[in-house]
Amino acid sequence: MFSGAQVSLYPMADDFVRIILGSLSALDPYRERFRIETDDISTLLVGPPEELFPAMRDLHVAASRNSVHCVLHATVSRGCPGEPDDPICTPIGNRSTEMPLGRRIDGALRAATGATRIGQDVAAQLSLYPLGAGHHMDEIYGCIDFLKRSGVFGKSKNFCTTLRGDAGPVFATLSEAFLRFGSPEGHLALDLTVSANSPTAR
Structure with missing residues (x-):
């Protein structure tokens, strides 16, 4: 299994360099379990x-x-046939994509419902692409039914x-969409844009 994301941040502020570089410290708790590489385009x-x-x-x-309007864009992938299996990507939970669709939807709803609120409202747009799946x-x-x-x-x-909604439940819902749908042996990609503190929302 190979799973990963290319992530780019776009803070709408004059000191965007400081904001981007400073926010990367939020990844420190994950560094022992992740391979993290940052360049001039994405992480x-x-x-x-x-x-x-x-x-x-x-x-x-x-x-x-501090109410900075910031957009995150990510391309997230699991099971890409062009990438080698990597032990660091081994799933650590029991969210199986092999069970019937209805049970996966119910499991996703249970998992996302219990998400802790963060205190930051966000809006997100996602598109799910199950590749190599016959159905x-x-x-x-099924994923859209879950999201609704x-x-x-x-x-x-x-x-x-x-x-x-709050970033906690929103990102938990996004995670369940990524983990529960698509063929377990197939390649799945998710295109994601998340915005916080947009002035148009006011």
């Missing part, structure tokens, strides 16, 4: 799939402190679904 996170979204949550919340639309529709029942559903849009 690569490679590690256990269950911890990718908590790490991105902490990074984004750190960059959004990929069933997986997409998650408690943080915003609306469906062309090519994506919007979530709104």
Whole structure:
């Protein structure tokens, strides 16, 4: 298994360099379990799939402190056939994608419902791409059903679904979408944009 994300931060502030570099310390608790590489475009996170979204949550919340309008964009992937298996990416939980779709939806709802609130409101747009799955639309529709029942559903849009709410439940819902849907042997990709403190939301 290979799982990881390419993550970019876009703080809308004059001191964006300080904000981006300062927020990277939020990844320190994950460094023993992750391979983390930062360049001038993005930060690569490679590690256990269950911890990718908590790490991105902490990074984004750190960059959004003091009401800074900040956008996080990420391409998240698991099971990419072009990447070698990596022991660091071994799943650490019991979220199986092999059980029937209805049971996976119920499990995702239970897991996301108990998420701790962070105190930072966010809006997120995600698109899920189950690659190499014979019934990929069933997986997409199942994921959308879960998102609509998650408690943080915003609306469906062309090519994506919007979530709104506290960063804790929103990122927990995103994580469950990534972990529970798609073929267990197939490649799954998720395109994600998260915004905090947007002036248009006011």
